[in-house]
Amino acid sequence: MQWTGGRLGGRDVTDAAVAVAVALLIGYAIVDPPGPSSPWSAWSAWPVAAVLSLPIAVRRRRPRAMLAVACAAGAGVTVAGAVAAGAIWLTFVPTVLVLYLVAATASIAWSAAALAVCLSVAVTAILIFYAQVFPGLALAGAPSEMPAAWPIEIGTIGVLLTVAWALGTAVRWKRDTTARLVRHLADAAVIDERRRIARELHDVIGHSMSLIAVKATVANHVADSRPQEVRAALAVIEQTSRSTLTEIHRVLDLLRSDGDPRQDPVPAPGMADLPELAAHARSAGVEVELAVREEAALPAAVAMSVYRIVQQALTNVVTHAGPTRCAVTVDVDGREAVIEVVDDGSRHGRPPRPGHGGHGPNGGHGLIGMRERTKMYGGTFDAGPRPEGGFRVSARLPYAPDGTAA
Template sequence: MSPRIRGLHSFRAWLQARPLAADTLLAFGLLLVGLPQMLLQELPKTAEFEEFRDPDLWGVLVVVIVTMSLRWRRRHPLPVLLFIVAGEMLVGVAGYPPSASDVLAFLIAIYSVAAHRGLAQSAVGGLVALTHLVVYIAILPVSTSPVEMMTNFVLLIGVWVLGRNLRLRRAYFAELEDRAARLERARGTDARAARVEERSRIARELHDVVAHHVSVMTVQAGAARRIIDRDPGSAREAMSTIEEVGRTALSEMRRIVGVLRTDRDPERAGRELAPQPGLGDLGELLDHVRETGLSVQLWIEGEARPPSPGVDVAAFRLIQEALTNTLKHAGPQARAWVRLYYGDGDLTVEIEDDGRGTATFMAEDGDNPGHGLVGMYERVALYGGELKIGPRVGGGFGVRARFPLEA
């Protein structure tokens, strides 16, 4: 951008921030146009134009005062219009010829009332302007043709309509901005609530996993205590199992720290402490999905190894959530694919479909983002993984997550 254009933008921004200064410059501009025309114009040498007085100091002073009143056109548009109407009537009664400054100031005042005030004051201003135009034309010593009168009326009404349209347009955009701000605040609130809800659910699941391991440790410790005298080898094996399970439980306990558990479900208090479903239950999940009519295929690549219990639950829940969204949004003829890649130290999970659910998957409830999507990010991030969600090339939707096998 050139320095000249940059300077013009800066000057425009300065005027927008200072409307009083901008209107003052507008009034000065009208005087620069109107005063020379008023002082230097030569009236036709006809009988009707001989009725006009030659411009003098008083006439110029009235024009200057009337035009400079535009300085307050935004703050007090209706009083400014009434003041300009009174000034023009004074000029007409005194016999001075109309000047460009008076006419332009009158039109700008009409526009200002329509653009900066409500319908009631705008209507009053329009009626005052129409009445003034009729009376002013009547007191002029020159005759006005019907075409000229019609042109003046159309111009006045057009300026008033322009001001009203711009006011309604500004109100419309202001409402849109306010609505967008409200939706953004509501979206942020919903996202925070979804994160809190998902963290609570993850905490409960991790609690079940850890509790299961603690139960195993208790049983193994009791068995080792009973057989340590008669079968030391089996007791040592039980102690090794306790050590291994204990390390796993501690690893899962570390993940519970920092996960906010906001609600306590009393119905879960009496439930049996058992691990959540994992990748070993994937076949049952896919069979259930196929029963709904969705064609699902499963590929497993690499050397399958059991991940940590938390990753096992997270990968299963991710597949479950992605297939649920496919059922809801992909359409009746869609197909889905689930792929598991076992790498050297990580597990990659991919769920893809060829449906139509690209837009609806990203926003489930009107303008609010889907809670399932937030839950996916929370769950994968909890285990130090990576998640990518987006449309597939050629149509459909894809979810790709990478989990470390040892979380």
């Protein structure tokens, strides 16, 4: 059972309601049994039923302990003769319900052992009841509604316990499989994002190295009036830049999947393209206020990362919160780029769709990509709902003058 702010959760209320229903069923069966009546007083049926059903209400707090309590209580009242002959299986219904939760949360080995123990205890208690208690009970005045026979009781309880264990085990297997799938998808998203980052870095570095190669080649051809060492140095620069460019192409081509199409080189997006991003978001119904303060020119790689973070943040706003109002602030001071994207939430009052920020610590794939880009520069990234409503994304990218991480 989980307490939140001093209040019971929805599952706790459901368990309490089920416990009350089972207690009423057990109490009614003891008061008006299908077979011979219990030698105990009629009023004792309700305290007995309450004790038997209590583990259901608190099973989520200590599932294993409550399973032991439920099984021991069922066996105890059975051996004591405070149960309904012909319907002893009702006494072990709380054990069945708690065993389901144990099987859904514990390991298969532990839950299977618990099933074996509970079944053994129930069988032993029923055999003792029919051997020592049942012969001394007064015969019912009317024909029995249910035959009072130990094989029927044991068979019913055995089926119920086995089915509860099987269902709980299936739920646990499905939950574990889903968790593994989620982790796999998150890892795949990180790998895909890193591959895309590598391609974009390929464009930036490839473009820069191409310029170096061209300038070095020109310098090499017009350097007749220069000393010979200058010509030799330019020749080394030309050769080094060309071999480096070839190596970059070779290594980064390994990051491409076999089915990825080859794309023609395109200019890398940067700070100058941010107004176009804002215009696209406005056309989708988001009122974007863009504020850019750039005291120093950003290196191409950093500018592209800033562009991609703002692009993904605006995409999330359009997809999950629009139409709404959004403020985008980019502050560049020569040492770091600080990005903040804040939206006011949906104007229609509907909650954000799944994916606006995602679930869990990593969030959706968009947040994973932004976090990975920030991590490249050793920066900090934060994203989450705002107390006053809406969502906030903040990233800080420290960098060196050459565009590498600071």
